[in-house]
Amino acid sequence: MIAHSLPSPTFGPAQQLHGATYVVDATFFSKELDQDNIVLDIGLAHEILKSVLDPLRYQNLDHLPQFEGKLTSTEFLAHYIHQQISAKVAETFSGSLKVTLGESHVAWAAYEGPVSA
Amino acid sequence: MIAHSLPSPTFGPAQQLHGATYVVDATFFSKELDQDNIVLDIGLAHEILKSVLDPLRYQNLDHLPQFEGKLTSTEFLAHYIHQQISAKVAETFSGSLKVTLGESHVAWAAYEGPVSA
Amino acid sequence: MIAHSLPSPTFGPAQQLHGATYVVDATFFSKELDQDNIVLDIGLAHEILKSVLDPLRYQNLDHLPQFEGKLTSTEFLAHYIHQQISAKVAETFSGSLKVTLGESHVAWAAYEGPVSA
Amino acid sequence: MIAHSLPSPTFGPAQQLHGATYVVDATFFSKELDQDNIVLDIGLAHEILKSVLDPLRYQNLDHLPQFEGKLTSTEFLAHYIHQQISAKVAETFSGSLKVTLGESHVAWAAYEGPVSA
Amino acid sequence: MIAHSLPSPTFGPAQQLHGATYVVDATFFSKELDQDNIVLDIGLAHEILKSVLDPLRYQNLDHLPQFEGKLTSTEFLAHYIHQQISAKVAETFSGSLKVTLGESHVAWAAYEGPVSA
Amino acid sequence: MIAHSLPSPTFGPAQQLHGATYVVDATFFSKELDQDNIVLDIGLAHEILKSVLDPLRYQNLDHLPQFEGKLTSTEFLAHYIHQQISAKVAETFSGSLKVTLGESHVAWAAYEGPVSA
Numbered sequence: 001m002i003a004h005s006l007p008s009p010t011f012g013p014a015q016q017l018h019g020a021t022y023v024v025d026a027t028f029f030s031k032e033l034d035q036d037n038i039v040l041d042i043g044l045a046h047e048i049l050k051s052v053l054d055p056l057r058y059q060n061l062d063h064l065p066q067f068e069g070k071l072t073s074t075e076f077l078a079h080y081i082h083q084q085i086s087a088k089v090a091e092t093f094s095g096s097l098k099v100t101l102g103e104s105h106v107a108w109a110a111y112e113g114p115v116s117a
Numbered sequence: 118m119i120a121h122s123l124p125s126p127t128f129g130p131a132q133q134l135h136g137a138t139y140v141v142d143a144t145f146f147s148k149e150l151d152q153d154n155i156v157l158d159i160g161l162a163h164e165i166l167k168s169v170l171d172p173l174r175y176q177n178l179d180h181l182p183q184f185e186g187k188l189t190s191t192e193f194l195a196h197y198i199h200q201q202i203s204a205k206v207a208e209t210f211s212g213s214l215k216v217t218l219g220e221s222h223v224a225w226a227a228y229e230g231p232v233s234a
Numbered sequence: 235m236i237a238h239s240l241p242s243p244t245f246g247p248a249q250q251l252h253g254a255t256y257v258v259d260a261t262f263f264s265k266e267l268d269q270d271n272i273v274l275d276i277g278l279a280h281e282i283l284k285s286v287l288d289p290l291r292y293q294n295l296d297h298l299p300q301f302e303g304k305l306t307s308t309e310f311l312a313h314y315i316h317q318q319i320s321a322k323v324a325e326t327f328s329g330s331l332k333v334t335l336g337e338s339h340v341a342w343a344a345y346e347g348p349v350s351a
Numbered sequence: 352m353i354a355h356s357l358p359s360p361t362f363g364p365a366q367q368l369h370g371a372t373y374v375v376d377a378t379f380f381s382k383e384l385d386q387d388n389i390v391l392d393i394g395l396a397h398e399i400l401k402s403v404l405d406p407l408r409y410q411n412l413d414h415l416p417q418f419e420g421k422l423t424s425t426e427f428l429a430h431y432i433h434q435q436i437s438a439k440v441a442e443t444f445s446g447s448l449k450v451t452l453g454e455s456h457v458a459w460a461a462y463e464g465p466v467s468a
Numbered sequence: 469m470i471a472h473s474l475p476s477p478t479f480g481p482a483q484q485l486h487g488a489t490y491v492v493d494a495t496f497f498s499k500e501l502d503q504d505n506i507v508l509d510i511g512l513a514h515e516i517l518k519s520v521l522d523p524l525r526y527q528n529l530d531h532l533p534q535f536e537g538k539l540t541s542t543e544f545l546a547h548y549i550h551q552q553i554s555a556k557v558a559e560t561f562s563g564s565l566k567v568t569l570g571e572s573h574v575a576w577a578a579y580e581g582p583v584s585a
Numbered sequence: 586m587i588a589h590s591l592p593s594p595t596f597g598p599a600q601q602l603h604g605a606t607y608v609v610d611a612t613f614f615s616k617e618l619d620q621d622n623i624v625l626d627i628g629l630a631h632e633i634l635k636s637v638l639d640p641l642r643y644q645n646l647d648h649l650p651q652f653e654g655k656l657t658s659t660e661f662l663a664h665y666i667h668q669q670i671s672a673k674v675a676e677t678f679s680g681s682l683k684v685t686l687g688e689s690h691v692a693w694a695a696y697e698g699p700v701s702a
Contacts (some may be wrong), residue, residue, distance in 0.1 A: 001514070003130040010387045012394070013120040013177070018135030023222040033664075036595045042692060043597070046469070060130070070610040073388040104138040104221050107393060118397070127504045129511070153244045154307040159341060160246070163352070190505040224510060235631070237364040247411070252369030257456040270478045271541040276575060277480070280586070294364070336457050338372040347397040361621045363628070424622040458627060471598040481588040481645070486603030490688040528598070572689050573608040 004061035004072045017062065022077070023102040024053060026085060030095035040093050052084040072099050074109040082111045092116035121178035121189045134179065140219040141170060145204060147212035153233070157210050169201040191218050191226040199228045207234035238295035238306045251296065254296035256311070258287060260319060288317040303323040308335050308343040316345045323339050324351035355412035355423045357435060368413065373428070374453040375404060381446035391444050403435040425452050425460040433462045441468035472540045473530035485530065486493035490545070491570040492521060494553060500565035508561050520552040542569050546579040589646035589657045602647065605633050607662070608687040609638060611670060615680035637669040659686050659694040667696045675702035 005017045026049050030039045056064075061072045070076060082099040089097070098112035142168050143205045147156045173181075178189045187193060199216040206214070214228035239251045260283050261322045265275045290298075304310060316333040323331070332346035356368045377400050381390045407415075412423045421427060433450040440448070449463035473485045494517050498507045524532075529540045537546060550567040557565070566580035590602045611634050615624045643651075646657045655661060667684040674682070683697035 001511075008387045010389070010392055013134045013136045016133045016135065016356040017130045018133065019130045021221040033178060033658075033660050036593045036660040037661040038595070039660055040695070041595055043469075075384050076388040079384075085195050087375075096374055105140040105219050106138060109390065118394075125504045125507055127506070150307075150309050150313075153242045154305040154310040155244070156309055156343065158244055160352075188505040190501075192501050192507055194500075212566040226507070235628075247370045250410045251364045251367065252367065253364045255455040255457060266548075267541075267543050270476045271539040271544040272478070273543055273577065275478055277586075328355045336456050339374040339453050342371060359621045361623070361626055422622040424618075426618050426624055427622040430618075460624065481602045481604045485598045489597045489689040489691060498629065558617065570690050572606040573687050574606060579663045 002056055002059055002061055004067075006073060008071060017109055018105060019059070022074070024049065024081065025098075025100040025102070026081075027098040027100070028089075028093065028095060029098070030093070039095070044092070045089075048085055048088045051088065052081055074103055074107075075111070077101055078083070078109050078111040082113065086115045087117055090115050119173055119176055119178055121184075123188055123190060125188060134177070137220060139191070141166070141198065142215075142217040142219070144215040144217070145199075145206075145210065146215070147165060147210070156212070157206070161209070162206075165202055165205045168205065169198055191220055191224075194218055194230070195226050195228040199230065203232045204234055207232050236290055236293055236295055238301075240305055240307060242305060251294070254337060256284070256308070258283065259317065259334040259336070260315075260334040261334070262323075262327065262329060263329070263332070273329070278326070279323075282319055282322045285322065286315055308337055308341075309345070311335055312343050312345040316347065320349040321351055325347050352409055353407055354410070355418075357422055357424065359422060368411070371425075371454060372420055373425070375400070375432065376451040376453070377432075378449040378451070379440075379444065379446060380449070381444070390446070391440070394439075395443070399436055399439045402439065403432055405426075425454055425458075426462070429460050429462040430453055433464065437466045438468055441466050469526055470524055470529055471527070472535075474539055476539060476551070477538060485528070485550060489576070490542070492517070492549065493566075493568040494549075495566040495568070496557075496561065496563060497566070498561070507563070512560070515559075516553055519556065520549055542551045542571055542575075542577040543579070545569055546577050548579065550579045554583045555585055558583050586643055587641055587646055588644070591656055591658060593656060597645045603646070605688060607659070609634070609666065610683075610685040610687070611666075612683040612685070613674075613678065613680060614683070615678070624680070625674070625691075629677070630674075633670055633673045635665055636673065659688055659692075660696070662686055663694050663696040667698065672702055675700050 001021050003017055003019050005019065006014045008015065017067055026045060028040045028045065033039065061067045066080075078099045078101050081101075082097055085099065086097060093115055095115060096112060097115050100108055100110040102108040118136065118138050120134055120136050123131045125132065140232045145161065145162065146155045148178075150156060156201060178184050183197075195218050198216055202216065210232055212232060213229060214232050215224055215227055217227040219225045235253065235255050235317060237251055237253050240248045252315065261281065262274045267273060274344055295301045300314075301337055303333050312333045312335050315335075319333065320331060327347060327349055329344060334342055334344040336342045352370065352372050354368055354370050357365045359366065366436055377396060379391045379396065384390065412418050417431075428449045429452050432452075434449055436447060436450065444466055444467060447464060448466050451459055451461040453459045469487065469489050471485055471487050476483065479584055484496060494513060496500045496513065501507065517582045529535050534548075546567045546569050549569075550565055553567065554565060561583055564580065565583050566578055568578040570576045586604065586606050588602055590598045593600065611630060611664075613625045613630065618624060635689050646652050651665075663684045663686050667682055670684065671682060678700055680700060681697060682700050683695055685693055685695040687693045
């Protein structure tokens with residue numbers, strides 16, 4: 001649950017400050033499994049996702065320095081979260097990552113790309 | 118997809134005009150089936166639901182006369198849609214109706230009660 | 235997955251023989267938990283549900299004796315499956331049962347009532 | 352909600368005229384975001400999807416000229432809808448499009464490919 | 469995500485210590501809306517749910533004093549969480565509450581009853 | 586519904602014998618449709634999936650010879666089921682296959698690759 005404004009005419013009433021609830025999914029892709037026959041320790045994945053999302057929860061994104069001057073669209077946020085998770089997971093994982101933000105039952109956006117530090 | 122404002126401090130940033138996407142479900146309850154072994158003709162139900170929702174689609178609820186001076190919360194809208202469907206279905210159906218508005222993957226509201234004209 | 239016809243004008247093209255895929259859910263309601271703190275052994279519930287559904291899978295319901303002269307609407311089938319599960323579970327369970335048949339992402343029917351032998 | 356027949360022995364009882372309910376999703380893929388940090392204006396996407404689906408709603412596909420002599424399988428319809436959306440979106444969008452038709456909780460088909468006019 | 473053991477033969481392999489992931493939903497029922505046309509402030513509901521679930525996250529329930537000598541079945545946990553939320557919400561809400569624990573795509577348990585301190 | 590143990594410290598309490606419920610989806614990808622405008626006969630797909638899953642249902646995987654000495658993680662099982670379906674479908678289908686195992690509402694694993702005998 002965050003608040004933000006989207007100051008471009010494209011967004012209609014969403015140009016003003018409003019709230020949004022996102023359900024965030026992270027999917028990790030790998031060509032090979034590790035010695036435990038897994039892509040990634042789901043406990044580690046969970047911890048990293050939590051550490052990336054916690055600083056955003058209940059925040060007004062308009063006031064966070066990393067988003068200054070940015071249009072924090074769902075697509076932009078998916079990319080931002082992808083970068084944050086990538087940086088934290090790059091040491092132990094070298095495949096691809098897809099981050100999906102579900103906005104409502106009928107609208108979502110995602111970013112998919114290789115993990116890099 | 119509608120736009121509205123919720124002018125009470127309880128709603129935080131949603132006090133300002135903002136957009137919302139609802140997935141609307143209508144569930145009809147009946148103690149008996151009709152002579153066709155159904156609760157209600159699903160084609161008729163679909164038609165009525167469409168006729169009730171069409172005047173709301175893409176509207177700014179703040180500008181619609183029936184919502185003047187009302188806080189158009191999800192709960193309120195569920196009740197409003199219940200009343201509208203009830204009035205249209207009361208001639209041919211005498212059971213109960215539940216109207217559910219899904220706002221996001223994790224938030225919804227519903228109104229359930231007998232159908233009356 | 236079953237095939238059936240629904241010979242009443244109400245059903246439009248479904249008056250002719252056609253296929254349908256149902257996802258069947260059974261929900262058991264009880265005022266008290268048993269000595270294992272459960273409503274019903276989920277293994278037993280699963281077994282009973284399977285034993286009730288197996289004789290229907292891939293069948294043309296028009297040819298099954300128990301449905302002769304019946305309109306096998308989704309509502310009717312929910313009631314039929316409710317009766318079948320009830321009879322099998324009545325010895326060990328005395329609460330209520332709801333049987334839901336999901337036809338598609340947007341259409342379903344259910345029957346709910348007390349379990350009786 | 353459409354009606355159609357699938358005149359090939361492969362389709363068993365679906366060879367005869369029968370009804371089907373599809374939930375249609377369109378997913379747009381792009382390598383870059385536009386100046387508003389979005390893939391596509393969701394309002395425009397919604398409008399185009401509606402304009403493509405409206406002529407099919409409640410129709411008997413067997414009677415529509417564009418489907419004459421065609422087996423209107425779910426796969427075929429996904430491709431057809433992909434072509435229709437592509438033609439309408441090609442001017443303003445140059446990425447890929449995936450069209451998914453959900454038939455029931457357990458069956459769906461999709462077509463994915465580049466958008467072209 | 470919790471770990472627990474279910475020491476009764478009914479639970480088969482779940483008699484031993486094992487992990488479980490629950491998705492917890494809380495539904496609040498009220499005959500009347502408040503002056504803001506809502507059942508309950510969703511922010512408050514969220515906060516209370518979080519404060520009740522946080523002490524359970526990643527815990528071995530076998531080691532928590534409140535569960536000593538208890539069979540922590542899904543049904544039991546739904547009731548326990550119901551009691552915890554009830555106590556926290558009773559001052560400001562006087563309707564009913566349903567707590568649902570989703571274990572997997574196909575298994576869930578819930579407890580529903582009036583809120584009391 | 587299966588039981589298994591995952592004897593590596595990575596799996597925490599799942600190192601011991603425990604139960605798991607998987608919802609298995611198979612998605613078939615093809616560049617071309619066949620003469621019936623379909624990717625694959627869904628009846629055949631269903632039959633093959635059932636024939637691959639039936640020998641696993643309600644089994645303790647630790648006791649099955651094909652899994653001796655293997656860590657039967659969700660990822661491993663997705664790959665195993667992919668191989669089994671591939672072998673059975675390779676004669677009549679030459680595209681790709683994705684096998685997804687849903688463990689809970691929030692955790693799943695998949696294997697995707699070309700079909701080969």
